[in-house]
Amino acid sequence: MQFNPRYPTLSPKLFHHQQPVPLKGAKSGHFNEALANQLNWSEEDKQSWIEICSGQKTFAEFEPLAMVYAGHQFGQWAGQLGDGRGLLIAQILDRNNQTIDLHLKGAGSTPYSRMGDGRAVLRSTIREYLAGHALNNLGVPSSHSVGFTSSEQGVQREKLERGAMLLRTSDCHIRLGHFEWINQYQSELLPEFTQKCIEWHYPECLEAEQPILAFAHKVIQRTAVMIAKWQLVGFAHGVMNTDNLNITGSTLDFGPYGFMERFRPNWINNHSDHHARYTYQQQPSIGHWNLWNWLNNLAPLRPENYEKEQWKEALTECLEHYEPTFLEHYKLGLSQKMGLPSFHKDSFDCAMAFLRILQTEQLDYTQSFIRLQNKKYEVIKDDCLDRRQFESFLSQYEHIRQGQDIVELNAAMQTANPVYILRNHMMQKAIELAEKNDFSEVERLFTLLSQPFKKQVKFETSADLQPLPSDVPEVMVSCSS
Template sequence: MLFQNRYNQLDSKLYTSQSPKPLHGAKAGHFNVALADELQWSTDEKALWVEICSGQHPLSDCSALAMVYAGHQFGHWAGQLGDGRGLLLAQVLNKKNQVIDLHLKGAGLTPYSRGGDGRAVLRSVIREYLAGHALNSLGVPSSNAVGFTSSQQGVQRETLEPGAMLLRTSDCHIRFGHFEWINQYAPELLGDFAMQCIAWHYPECLEDPQPILSFARAVVKRTAKMIADWQAVGFAHGVMNTDNLNITGSTLDFGPFGFLERFKPDWINNHSDHQGRYCYQNQPRMAHWNLSILLNNLMPLAPHTEKESFKQHMIACLADFEVTFLQHYQEKMCFKMGLPQFHKESFECTLHFLQILQREKLDYTQSFIRLQEGHFNALKDDCIDRDGFDAFMQRYQSIRIHQDQAQLNDSMQQHNPRYILRNHMAQQAIERAEHDDFSEVTRLFALLATPFTHQPAQERASDLQPPHIDATEIAISCSS
């Protein structure tokens, strides 16, 4: 690996240096060879992947650290938080010369563990490993992982579960909550920290006469695009606290996430989200709220003589969220529908289709595949309101009739995945892995690597099927 450690050059108030605490009896789980290649792992490093991914093999010239940050959780100020079970192990250069974080989860207690045990269980590690891989394969900016290990050491949650570690990668682990912590506990660091974030992640903003405002605009736009990507593929994060969104607009911190199956926009996938704050349909609004917190924490950087104009510019930055989100979301959905973006009725027709999916409780992913493949009768057969479906089809075909059909169909092929990580798929992999059988993780990893390609030899019928229409909705616990 080519190390490019830089976070440890910041003020020491922002982190605590410490080494990982390995679990007893580490065992191989799964290794992402392609990602290791992208991160320029040597042959020797690949041979030691189990030791590296379980914290047993220290990386040369690297001092691991736990970041401190704060945040709002479920809309309420939660005070100081931080890496309570993970360590920034190192930062390395990938083949594109980009700096990538290596973050080891389940690495033991830190000063920010807040009564936790600093560990991760196999169940949550497998879910995050497959989810990051799935989103990256879908083209959605996200953390990823080089590999994970299981162990012989139990970790107590509701029951005693196998302990595990995950070596996560991300372009950035700097969260909105970093700025909240600095403003609350070390305000003297705010200016230098913000400018360093800009230099690392938005260097083009340094050319602007007002780099802080340029930075704010860029973070708003990237976040808006990420949320639009989530909505288009049917991904629900489940816990969009300010400490779980980073400044580069890439998905971070998989807890009680889920992919939509039967289309229910108000589906709550987080067992702890009693009011549905972070349900699928609320994600754009929650991202806007979180961004307002971030931008408010940049306000102290306003020039002394320009505070009011700086505030108005920040308000304008935040207003860009809705414009960017809608533009990107409408574009994605038109691609999925095979409709031309320029047509004035394309997006309304898209909403018409979503209304049918919601009313008829149809599967989100497979309904788009049926539309893509022209299986209109199969879609209609699943509808109670068949006349309503006919009305949609008449509208849909009238928009497409004079367009370049081949081009529209090609866009559908590129934007409609056949395979998503359904909850029951992940659960089957977890249950086998808890008996030291990682074959289902391997199968799903291969399946989700090319989600837009039909893989009859790899898929199972259950991979394409949503829960029974009368099944109890699944909500995932935050316990990890």
């Protein structure tokens, strides 16, 4: 590995150095060799992956650390938070010369653990491992994982479960909540911290007339694009607290997430979300709310040539780009999924009509687009109670496509509509087998989700292509991990 330790150069008030505490009897879970190669891991590193991914081996070039940050959780100020069970164990350069964080989850308690034990259990570790893999291969910016290890050591949650560790990678672990913590507790650190964020992640902003405003605009833009991509693949994060969004617009912190199956935009995938704050349909507006809170933390960085109100207006103008950026990418992506020309004045209305049918008829989000792509119109109509509503949509759909470059539109559909998503019941089966030391289903799903846009008869099962029957209870997921 080629190390590039950047975060430790910041004020020591922002982190706490400590070594991971390995679990007893660590054993292989799953290893992502392709990602290890992308990260320039040597053969020696790959041979030692179990030791690295279980906290037994750290590096002389980087002293592990836990970050401190704060955040708003479910819309309420939560005060000081931080890495309560994770450690940044290295920052390295990948094959593209990009700095990547290696972050070990389940590594033991830290000063920021509050009442937690600093551990992770096998089920949540598998969920995060597969989620990052799935999103990356769907083209959605996300953290990834080199591998995870399991253990015979018990971890107490609602019941005693098997402990595990995950080595997560990300282009950035600096969260919106870092700025909230600094402003609340160490405001003198804000200028240097922000400057480093710009240098490390948005160096092009240094050339702007007002680098802070350029930085804010970039963070807002990337977050809007990320959330648009979530919506297009039917992904619901479940816990969009300000400490769970980073400054580079890549998905971070997988808890009770879910991929949409039957199209229910108000589906609560986190059973702790009693007020439905973080449902699929709320994600765009919550992203806006989080960024509005974050921008308030940039107010103290007002340049000398700006009046207070003028600076506030300038920051507000940055946020005004959020909605059009989101809509631009969402509308374009939806047109591609539908096989409609994005420039046509009626394409978006037609797409919305299709989504209303999916919602009314409770049809599967992913497979309905695949059926549309494969022109299985009768199959969709047969699943509809209101067949006339579908016929009306189909008439408009075919009218818009008439005279267009159908080959080009169909090619766009094939790159925009995954055959496979990570359904909760798929993961549950993998978890249940893994808890019996059988990781074959993890391996199968990992392989299947490596190419989600390609039909893979050799690896798929019928359960991969459809939601559970309506009379079978959904797999419920909690924040417990």
